[in-house]
Amino acid sequence: LCMTEKFEMVLSPEELRSKLPEWPYFIIDLYHWDKHTQKEKGKVCLQVSQSYGLLRDYYTGRELAVTWANDEFKRMFKGPIDRITPYAGPTAEFLKEKDIDEVVLLDPWAEEVLSEKDFDVGAFIIGGIVDTGGNKKKTTPKIGEELERAGIKVRRRKIVLKGDIVGVPDRINRILGIILKMMVEGKSMDEAVYEFQ
Numbered sequence: 001l002c003m004t005e006k007f008e009m010v011l012s013p014e015e016l017r018s019k020l021p022e023w024p025y026f027i028i029d030l031y032h033w034d035k036h037t038q039k040e041k042g043k044v045c046l047q048v049s050q051s052y053g054l055l056r057d058y059y060t061g062r063e064l065a066v067t068w069a070n071d072e073f074k075r076m077f078k079g080p081i082d083r084i085t086p087y088a089g090p091t092a093e094f095l096k097e098k099d100i101d102e103v104v105l106l107d108p109w110a111e112e113v114l115s116e117k118d119f120d121v122g123a124f125i126i127g128g129i130v131d132t133g134g135n136k137k138k139t140t141p142k143i144g145e146e147l148e149r150a151g152i153k154v155r156r157r158k159i160v161l162k163g164d165i166v167g168v169p170d171r172i173n174r175i176l177g178i179i180l181k182m183m184v185e186g187k188s189m190d191e192a193v194y195e196f197q
């Protein structure tokens with residue numbers, strides 16, 4: 001049984017929420033929204049919806065925040081906008097409002113691999129980036145630089161399969177799914193990656 005199932009059998013959703021440790025925010029950062037074509041923007045929106053679906057399986061879905069969420073995103077997003085946490089401003093402002101001063105940025109260009117020790121942060125940040133053309137290379141580290149400029153401590157971490165980022169799916173929702181499998185179900189990184197390949 002996973003953590004939520006175990007509690008769900010006997011507790012109401014409110015009781016469940018009060019028993020579970022406080023959940024971090026999972027932030028999809030749309031800082032690079034304008035670099036996308038319309039078709040790519042549609043894909044970003046779809047992957048945000050799918051991320052909501054995944055998160056709701058484990059918890060409420062409200063922990064999914066989307067920052068730099070402009071009107072175009074809100075128009076194009078087909079999922080339940082009132083059940084996630086959209087934030088029109090910069091990610092750093094959102095974090096300050098929530099009193100979060102340190103985050104994990106999921107970044108395929110990072111030196112360090114994500115580990116259990118990183119599960120204590122207040123927020124995980126995934127780049128709201130879809131690559132179909134080759135114009136967005138190394139855009140994830142820029143999200144980190146932007147946060148550091150605003151005074152946020154950033155742990156850049158990569159997800160690997162047998163030590164390499166090759167073979168790791170790069171869709172936003174799959175990256176979220178891998179983190180959840182590791183964090184909630186206690187799976188190893190390799191196992192979690194295999195499940196989302």
Ligand code: SAM
Pocket residue numbers: 105106107108109125126127128129130131136137138139140141157158159160165168169170171172175
């Ligand atoms: N073109 C971007 C770049 O070069 O930085 C990569 C975008 S990727 C399609 C979308 C997001 O998924 C990234 O911003 C990152 O947060 C996450 N991601 C993808 N692969 C990852 C990996 N192997 N490890 C950690 N995060 C990853």
